[in-house]
Structures are given as structure tokens and as C-alpha cells.
Amino acid sequence: MEHAEFNKDLLKFLDSSPTPWHAVSTMKDRLDAAGFVELDEKDDWSLASAQGYYVIRNGSSIVAFRTGQRDVTTSGIRMVGAHTDSPCLKVKPNPEVRRKGFFQLGVEVYGGVLLNPWFDRDLSLAGRVTVLDEAGEVRDSLINFRKPVAFIPSLAIHLDREANSNRTVNPQTDLPPVLMQVPEGDSTSFADLLRQQIATESGLKVRKVLGYELSFYDAREASFVGLRDEFIASARLDNLLSCYIGLQSLLTASRDEAALLVCNDHEEVGSMSAEGAQGPFLSSVLDRWCGAGRARAIARSMMISADNAHGIHPNYMDRHDENHGPLLNQGPVIKINHNQRYATNSRSAAVYRHISDELGLPHQSFVVRSDMGCGSTIGPITAGNLGVTTLDIGVPQFGMHSIRELIGTEDGYTLFRVLTEFMQREQVL
Known part of the structure; x- marks a missing residue:
């Protein structure tokens, strides 16, 4: 998918997804069109190699995955996580x-x-x-x-x-x-x-x-903004943008490696629900996929939690650490917090930086000011539940949690390219 096509399709995805239920329905339609098979949690599962599947819970959360060509216990799983809900x-x-x-x-x-x-x-x-x-x-x-x-x-x-x-x-x-x-x-x-x-x-x-x-x-549709159309304004960019990027990466990546996308509901209110990241949804899917080899598979796996980051606002530059103010259109943001509000560690950050550098793509880092509180994501929750190496990353944006938010037109596509390569890598750890 080319850059211009990616952004135009993103606008369609945002406009068709005013609620988590509509977002999951939109993703379901796209997965069906790509040949993925829907699984019902009430049924027995018989999974084939190199096949795509998806599971929906409550209509508002979804796990989609490709089984890959190899035994998942020895190949591990390349995971991407996001959330479907917005304030x-x-x-x-x-x-x-x-x-x-x-x-x-x-x-x-x-x-x-x-x-x-x-x-x-x-x-x-x-x-x-x-x-x-x-x-x-x-x-x-x-x-x-x-x-x-x-x-x-x-x-x-x-x-x-x-x-x-x-x-x-x-x-x-x-x-x-x-x-x-x-x-x-x-x-x-x-x-x-x-x-x-x-x-x-x-x-x-x-x-x-x-x-x-x-x-x-x-009710206003998503749109390009700026004299040079260098921005996208829309509702629900946090975090439907990451859902879209993760979905397109899964659909684009090669079928050879085991890869997974999870989009949870209820992140904005703490994730504690049957379909939230603190609930058992993803863990249940992995149990049924990996069976007794789950612990071995997780030890070879990595999760990238994608959730938007705070771009440095030109009218409020003092709200950022002077060395960690992400700029729009300058690359996705690796989010770091040593108090574990983000799950990034030096190894998971290195994996992303290495892939991004190989592709010749930009990346940035974010640390909240030491005198300010730090938000969180599904990253630490998922890492704690699964015991999986995790990276927190996100596209920089303005107006987070507003009714209408703003991103750069370059950063989503950059993250898509890196996540696509991540999902088809033979070895990530």
C-alpha cells in the first residue's frame, strides 16, 4: 500500500468506526475480504498452518492472527496491540x-x-x-x-x-x-x-x-488539514489510528511467520473487563492456539503496544522534557517510563530501532517531565498478564482526548512499514 492510498483509506476507516462496535465490524469486513476465518469461542477450534483467523468478544474487542508456517512454540508470535475505545x-x-x-x-x-x-x-x-x-x-x-x-x-x-x-x-x-x-x-x-x-x-x-x-x-468527517495537507484531523485518532495500522500490517505481512493483532475495548477506563486488556481474552486465545507450548511460544514472542503519543505543542513547549519533545511528521515515538507506566525496555526498544533503521525510517523517544504524571497503555497490562517482552510506541498527536485530534500525514505510514516488517521477521528476539 502506497503512502497516499494508506492515508485516504485511513480516513474511510475512521469515518466508518464511530464506536468500538463499528470499528470491530469494519475490521471484520476487511479480514473476511482477506480470507481470514472467524472463530467462535463456544466451538472447538482446528487451526491450519499459514491461515488467518479472528475472534470477537462482546462485539467490541477482536484478536486476529496468522498461524504461520512453523510450529508456534519454536517460532514465537509477533504481536501488536491497540484499543478500540475513545473518550x-x-x-x-x-x-x-x-x-x-x-x-x-x-x-x-x-x-x-x-x-x-x-x-x-x-x-x-x-x-x-x-x-x-x-x-x-x-x-x-x-x-x-x-x-x-x-x-x-x-x-x-x-x-x-x-x-x-x-x-x-x-x-x-x-x-x-x-x-x-x-x-x-x-x-x-x-x-x-x-x-x-x-x-x-x-x-x-x-x-x-x-x-x-x-x-x-x-459528525464532521476525517479530513486533511494544512496548507500542504500535512496533517489529518479526526475524532478517535486515539486509538483507532493504531487499530488501522495494526490491521493493515497484519494483512500486508507475509504469511510465513506467526503474527497477531489484539484490539481491546475499555482501555480508556482501566481495561478491567471481560474484553479489556486486564481481562482473559487474549490469554484465552493464546491457550487455545498454543496449547501446552504456550510458555515456550511466549518466551520467543514480542508485543508492540501501539497507542498515540503527545506531540510537542508549539504553544505549550514547557509541558515536555526539553530533550524528549516528539514532533509531528518526524516518526513514531518510543515511549519510556521506568516506573512501568509504559512497558518498553532497552531490548524491546532496540528491536524497533533496528528494524526502523534498516528501513531508513525515522523514530523518536518520549519521557514525561519528571515533575508530571504519566499516562499508561495496554502495554504494561499485557506484559504483566502474559510475561511477554513489550514495547510501547505511538504516533505523535495534538489534542489527545479531544472530540477532534490532529496527527501528521507521515507518521502513521512510517509505523505501518515498521510493523509490517516486524510481523514477517523470522526472529525478533
Whole structure:
């Protein structure tokens, strides 16, 4: 895949993946098209050599892998990890709010959301709805309104003279989006709106809405930005960018070596779930693939945890260590923290640097300022669960956890090229 094609396809992937369920569905379609075979955790597995497989849990996490030509216990596995979720506003179970003829929905803040950018945006709504259909069966249905359906209006500065100097956001009272105006006495429920949307999208006739997991998102599509188109702006770059890079690397790499991609849900809230990185999902897949030889396979394996990094912001340069300020379009960032907020060690970093140098590609390093706290990733969690040598790396970006984020057009493709080579290397450790 060439550079320009890679970025154009990335934009399509981002736009088709407004929620973790849609992201996994998009990845499933691409894996199916590439000849990968879906596995069901309830069934027996019979795995062939040099074949691609994938497993989905909860519809929002996925493990995809190629078995390779050799015995996995002696070849090891080249693993890449990312996460499907992003900070957002999720609809509450009993969300309807009617005030002065406005129909609004109560929302819950998911993850470490940068709240101010959510105001005055065209918002759409997507996610998973669990319903009882006309045949009396409980079914899941994905919905995506696709068009702007909601708005969170700011309070005018005339009514809040300190808005530019002392503004705070109360998530309970300030964030319910406005969806429409309704006449007095209107009894339209949110469940009614969901039933109508499901019928429109899939033709499914719903007897009752039993539950849902729905998120508001920025309705504006991903786009190239800059006088020379050197940036990409989009929602959910953290961390759908890494999901896309990992997927394209797995699909592009040769079938000779055992390689795996895991994209977990719930990283933004700690990863403790059945399908999160602290849960047993990946470990269960490896048990069934490797059997009694799992420990030997892990000892020969390496995990690259890909999650975006903080690029040095030209307006806030003092927020970075003076020797570790990653620049956009100057290469992926090796993330290091000796307190194990990142899982990188000198050996795993060396593996990446060596491959990158062989390909003539740039790379950078990041260490958080010693007087600031450090975020984390699925890297240390996965390393601790599996006992696998792990590297934390990511594309540098601006506006992390905002409703719209910014990356350079060069860095994603650079990481794709290195991960593709990593996944097809005969020996990585």
C-alpha cells in the first residue's frame, strides 16, 4: 500500500468506526475480504498452518492472527496491540430530559474526556442496541445516525462574563445535548427513536428495546488539514489510528511467520473487563492456539503496544522534557517510563530501532517531565498478564482526548512499514 492510498483509506476507516462496535465490524469486513476465518469461542477450534483467523468478544474487542508456517512454540508470535475505545459522551439508561419544549438526553462521561471542545459541535449518535424482535428473540443491532442529530450549545458570553477566564464544565448539568423541539404533552420516547432508526438501517422490526450502549460523536468527517495537507484531523485518532495500522500490517505481512493483532475495548477506563486488556481474552486465545507450548511460544514472542503519543505543542513547549519533545511528521515515538507506566525496555526498544533503521525510517523517544504524571497503555497490562517482552510506541498527536485530534500525514505510514516488517521477521528476539 502506497503512502497516499494508506492515508485516504485511513480516513474511510475512521469515518466508518464511530464506536468500538463499528470499528470491530469494519475490521471484520476487511479480514473476511482477506480470507481470514472467524472463530467462535463456544466451538472447538482446528487451526491450519499459514491461515488467518479472528475472534470477537462482546462485539467490541477482536484478536486476529496468522498461524504461520512453523510450529508456534519454536517460532514465537509477533504481536501488536491497540484499543478500540475513545473518550466520549455516552447516553444514560433513562436519558430523556424535557425542558421548555427541548428534548435532550442525559449523558455520562466515558474516560478522560477533554470537555470544552464538545460544545457547539454537530453531533451524531451511534452504538449497539439490544432488542426483542417480533419473533421473540433477543438480538443486537448496530445503529449509526450518520447525520448531525444533536448539539450542546455554549452559554453566551453576555450571560457568563468570566467564560474566557474562569469557566468550568459541570458534566451533569452542562452537557445534555439538544436533539429536537417537541410540543407540550409529546410522549415520544428515546426507545421510539431507536426503534425507528433500527427499522431504517436494517429493516428489523423491534418489539422492545432492552438496552443500549450509545455514544455521541463529532459528525464532521476525517479530513486533511494544512496548507500542504500535512496533517489529518479526526475524532478517535486515539486509538483507532493504531487499530488501522495494526490491521493493515497484519494483512500486508507475509504469511510465513506467526503474527497477531489484539484490539481491546475499555482501555480508556482501566481495561478491567471481560474484553479489556486486564481481562482473559487474549490469554484465552493464546491457550487455545498454543496449547501446552504456550510458555515456550511466549518466551520467543514480542508485543508492540501501539497507542498515540503527545506531540510537542508549539504553544505549550514547557509541558515536555526539553530533550524528549516528539514532533509531528518526524516518526513514531518510543515511549519510556521506568516506573512501568509504559512497558518498553532497552531490548524491546532496540528491536524497533533496528528494524526502523534498516528501513531508513525515522523514530523518536518520549519521557514525561519528571515533575508530571504519566499516562499508561495496554502495554504494561499485557506484559504483566502474559510475561511477554513489550514495547510501547505511538504516533505523535495534538489534542489527545479531544472530540477532534490532529496527527501528521507521515507518521502513521512510517509505523505501518515498521510493523509490517516486524510481523514477517523470522526472529525478533
